[in-house]
Amino acid sequence: MSDQTVTNPAAEAQEGEITPDAVENAVGNVENPAEATTGEEGQASEATSADAADLLEKVAALEAAKASLSQMVEERNSQYMRLAADFENFRKRTQREKEELELQIKCSVIADLLPVVDSFELARTHIQTETEAEEKIHRSYQGVYKQLVECLKRIGVSAMQAKGKPFDPNLHEAVLREATNEHPEGTVIEELKRGYMLGDRVLRHAMVKVAAPPEEGSADNTNPTNDVTDV
Numbered sequence: 001m002s003d004q005t006v007t008n009p010a011a012e013a014q015e016g017e018i019t020p021d022a023v024e025n026a027v028g029n030v031e032n033p034a035e036a037t038t039g040e041e042g043q044a045s046e047a048t049s050a051d052a053a054d055l056l057e058k059v060a061a062l063e064a065a066k067a068s069l070s071q072m073v074e075e076r077n078s079q080y081m082r083l084a085a086d087f088e089n090f091r092k093r094t095q096r097e098k099e100e101l102e103l104q105i106k107c108s109v110i111a112d113l114l115p116v117v118d119s120f121e122l123a124r125t126h127i128q129t130e131t132e133a134e135e136k137i138h139r140s141y142q143g144v145y146k147q148l149v150e151c152l153k154r155i156g157v158s159a160m161q162a163k164g165k166p167f168d169p170n171l172h173e174a175v176l177r178e179a180t181n182e183h184p185e186g187t188v189i190e191e192l193k194r195g196y197m198l199g200d201r202v203l204r205h206a207m208v209k210v211a212a213p214p215e216e217g218s219a220d221n222t223n224p225t226n227d228v229t230d231v
Helices: 009-015 020-031 033-126 132-154
Strands: 157-159 172-179 188-193 196-198 201-204 206-212 228-230
Touching: 033 132, 033 196, 033 201, 132 157, 172 188
Parallel strands: 172 206
Antiparallel strands: 157 196, 172 228, 188 206, 196 201
16 A cells, blocks of 8 residues: 555545635625725714714813803902902002091191290290390290291191281181271281191181271271271
8 A cells, every 4th residue: 555645535625615605795795896895984984973073072062161261260350350459449548548647646736736836926026125134035935936937837837827818717717807998898907816727738727807897877087996896
């Protein structure tokens, strides 16, 4: 017997056998290539549409988040602007109140010093020195008076000049009225007590004598001092 292997023709035929179904499918794919391509494109189109819808949803969500953040930023900006305006108003109001308080304190202190100025002025007009020693003392306290007046001027205090001016109730206090033809009615004809101002604020009203019209039938040469009456 030969050493060659005996093959089974039937087995070989079975292993390489082509079934009718395989032949039919192959023939179908060859006959209809467009249908196969269309199916693949449809699946790809469906996948692309799903991705696009998902992307649109994400974009819509981002737009909504952006709108919400923009609204929140706008609200915070509005709150900040209101707070800044309130703080600025508070600062200005506090500054005005501080300045007003300082001015009130200054006016109060200066008003308490005015009687001292009055006393110096009264002494200057009434004291008559007879000796050299008295004159030296007089010059000494007049130097103190001048120093006090200069100090008041530096802080803005000024004396009113009321005589000869129309009576102003905002500046003057009328304590006497005198009937006279020498001055128009309502004119300040004498300053009895000097008034003072600090800037445009009245520290003390000037006490004045005001001209009044003469009574009917009175003589032109009537002595004005006989017609002085208290207000």
